[in-house]
Amino acid sequence: MDNLNNQCECKFCKNNSASFNEHKDIKCDLLIEYINNSKYREYIFGENSYGKTLSYYIGAFWLDNEYTKNIIINPKIYNIDFMKMFSKCLSYSSIIKDFDKIYSINFEEPPIDYKGNILKKGLDVLTSIHFLRMLELELHNGLKRxxxxxxxxxxxxxxxxxxxxxxxxxxxxxxxxxxxxxxxxxxxINCLENRILKKALKICYSNIGSIYNSFSCMSFFSEVSDELHFYELHNIKLNPLYKKYKLLIKLAINIIKLKRYKDSCNENEAPPFYIDMSLLFEKYVYALLIDSLKDKSEILYQKSVLNNKFILDFIIKGSEYNYIADTKYKEIYNNDNGYEKDDIKQLSAYSRIRKVVEHLKNDKEYYNDDNYVAKCLIIYPSNNIDDIKINLENIKNIDDFVKFYKLGIYIPRFISN
Known part of the structure; x- marks a missing residue:
């Protein structure tokens, strides 16, 4: 597929590998051609896009079947604190249950050289915290036999x-x-499932034991053997009575595979993977909303209406606050008059759905379905370090539209020395 006419002097054309920040424009025609022909195009450019702008997925992707060309996509916030984001999201069981949709790891493809990239460390943190939080919840009922x-x-x-x-x-x-x-x-109790969990728990402790206390979980495994052979991971048959164990075992196996995979690689190498930053931000905001509004308003998350034709991020309803809210992982909203037309159209449509408006009848401004104008709120990543919590008293008007508001949330970062 190499077209010499499309080659330029960029890193990709010289080294068959390139690194970019998310949502940046790609100027190399050869790289664009490879991405558009890749099975990962919908993650790299977005589901409906054949353009030149990267989506909000970060990670590392092979672009050809011979595994000779790759692209690494970094977070636009270079010092983002994944540990805090993951921990906050996973502090609520309602978020944990489908957290696995945020990321994926491909153990079937060769490793990619991350060249000391922070993404490599983020992968260990993500899988470890996800597993530990799910394990903690499951251990409330004791270990299965x-x-x-x-x-x-x-x-x-x-x-x-x-x-x-x-x-x-x-x-x-x-x-x-x-x-x-x-x-x-x-x-x-010394069954294969629990031996897999114990092995993964020990790996997690070595990954993040200094910053996340996983030792308390280990006491549950005192009667479980340390013996585990890698081939046994392929022979497991889960008891249908323990459906909740299915995802937990899957996470544990991924952690064991990741450790084995990295042990067989060079220092900077790791498997291809991706994280959906837009969805991660949505989950993070959901956790902050629960923190802030759990005693003030009800939060409906991913509410589907009209036979699943429309799925809303959030409906906030109660005696004090009533909003149709949507997260937008976009920097444009940091500008005083910044907005995107399609976002306004989307929330405007939501606010005209009768089934949605019916949830907002406690609003003091509500009279009837036909005359009521629902308040729409866009929540975006803020650059202001003071915006670390949800405070609906701090919303700002989007001046060009009636009852449209925005609220910034600061994404946690490592403190620079």
């Missing part, structure tokens, strides 16, 4: 089935007539 096969040379009794091969070798040939070598299933 499952049937495991055991073999034992029993004294004058039979349990399960006689293992004739071993019985002949160990008992008949040794004239041990008082013994019966048996194979049986036992309902035990």
């Amino acid at each position: 499952n049937f495991i096969r055991k073999e034992e040379n029993l004294n004058s009794k039979i349990k399960g089935k006689i293992n004739f091969s071993n019985h002949i070798k160990k008992n008949i040939m040794a004239a041990r007539n008082d013994r019966v070598y048996c194979s049986y299933f036992d309902y035990d």
